[in-house]
Amino acid sequence: MLKVEKGMMNMEGTIELFESLRTELINDYDATKGSIFGHKGLKVxxxxxxxxxxxNIVVKLNxxxxEAALKLTGAKNFDPMGGKPMREWVEIPYGDNQQWFNFSLKGMAYVKSLIK
Incomplete structure (x- = not known):
């Protein structure tokens, strides 16, 4: 699970946290590197x-x-073009180690469930 020191909330710190999360999900779960909208991401x-x-991380969720993610402080539906938010994609700011990790696992499980 992600480990972080207090104060790592700036952009540089969140990039490091994202890379750590991405490495963990690739090494220990069924994720692979990918990208979308020119951003580093993960695929299943x-x-x-x-x-x-x-x-922030942006996760595709059921x-x-x-609904649960949108209750987090600062979370919102992802809106890449401004004006038409993507209802299944939620942008989640860094809150704590578990927040990003848990929603990433939920996103992975949801996307797997959609694949026939």
């Missing part, structure tokens, strides 16, 4: 389930998990 079975965007 060829489909992107999470990526890094301006100090409706129940979207």
């Amino acid at each position: 079975q060829g489909k992107v389930f999470m990526f890094y965007n301006e100090s 409706p129940t998990d979207v």
